[in-house]
Amino acid sequence: GENVEQHPSTLSVQEGDSAVIKCTYSDSASNYFPWYKQELGKRPQLIIDIRSNVGEKKDQRIAVTLNKTAKHFSLHITETQPEDSAVYFCAPSQDDYKLSFGAGTTVTVRA
Amino acid sequence: EAGVAQSPRYKIIEKRQSVAFWCNPISGHATLYWYQQILGQGPKLLIQFQNNGVVDDSQLPKDRFSAERLKGVDSTLKIQPAKLEDSAVYLCASSSLGQNANEKLFFGSGTQLSVL
Numbered sequence: 001g002e003n004v005e006q007h008p009s010t011l012s013v014q015e016g017d018s019a020v021i022k023c024t025y026s027d028s029a030s031n032y033f034p035w036y037k038q039e040l041g042k043r044p045q046l047i048i049d050i051r052s053n054v055g056e057k058k059d060q061r062i063a064v065t066l067n068k069t070a071k072h073f074s075l076h077i078t079e080t081q082p083e084d085s086a087v088y089f090c091a092p093s094q095d096d097y098k099l100s101f102g103a104g105t106t107v108t109v110r111a
Numbered sequence: 112e113a114g115v116a117q118s119p120r121y122k123i124i125e126k127r128q129s130v131a132f133w134c135n136p137i138s139g140h141a142t143l144y145w146y147q148q149i150l151g152q153g154p155k156l157l158i159q160f161q162n163n164g165v166v167d168d169s170q171l172p173k174d175r176f177s178a179e180r181l182k183g184v185d186s187t188l189k190i191q192p193a194k195l196e197d198s199a200v201y202l203c204a205s206s207s208l209g210q211n212a213n214e215k216l217f218f219g220s221g222t223q224l225s226v227l
Contacts, residue, residue: 004153043202043218044154089153098167099216101153 002027006090006102014110019077021105023090026071030092033066033073034099039086047088048075080109113137115219117203123225129191132222135184136205140217142166145178145188146202148221154202160186193226200224 003026013019023033034049050057050064050073057064061080066073073092077084087106091099116135124130136143141162146154157176159166163183171178175194180186190197200221 043220045218046216091153098156098159099154101155104151104153 002030002092002100004090004092004100004102006088006105008105009103010106010108012108012110013080015080015082017080019075019080019084019107019109021075021088021090021107022072023074023092023102024072025090025092025100027092027094027100028071029094030071032093033064034091034093035062035064035075036089036091036101037086038089038104044089077107080107082109082111085109115203115205115217117201117219117222119222120220121223121225123227124193125227126195127192129189130193130224131187131189132201132203132224134186134188134203134219136186136203137207137217140205140207141183142206143180143186144204144206144216145186146204146218148200148202150199157188190224193224195226198224198226 005024007022031052035047036044037047038044048059048062048064050066052068061078063076085108087104089104090102093099118133143160145157147157148154157171158168158178160180163180178188200223202221203219204216206216
């Protein structure tokens, strides 16, 4: 099965600074790379995703970059705000729809 | 559109008791998943249904866990008997068929199980 690692496990940033989370995976057949955000007591929600034929994707303050050769992809959050505080999960997968979630990164944005 | 519905929201039981969780996916979604999320960890897939058939149950502890989706719509996950280590949030998710099905994965609010 897929072996997924996220780094760092916790991240504390000053409001307005940038945050970067890296996800490393083992299955070279993975072709779908989403990031989920989970606030305390809430359900995971998809915030951005990328497919293996694209290297980078942006959506306002968040972006995902993919390095398929090295088997890692990263989440970038710019101009962080207090509402960005949450746990972020990467979940690489193949086309059979099975997501393999990482252990999560707890992001705290300090006001 | 209505989301994925799950009940109950919370459940507290003693070890060796039985418990059942219910999930109603988004209308029209053929694929249904049950995930287990232990505190401080990412969700772990327990079972995946396509309509009323099981696609993957390789990580389901079949000696105590069972799940069914008899009519291809709503689903029930059962634990019998429960152990302390089953304390977790049980998340149901659904998605539609299609090449980009993963991009349409929606989670329910989950059932938080505490086994005492």
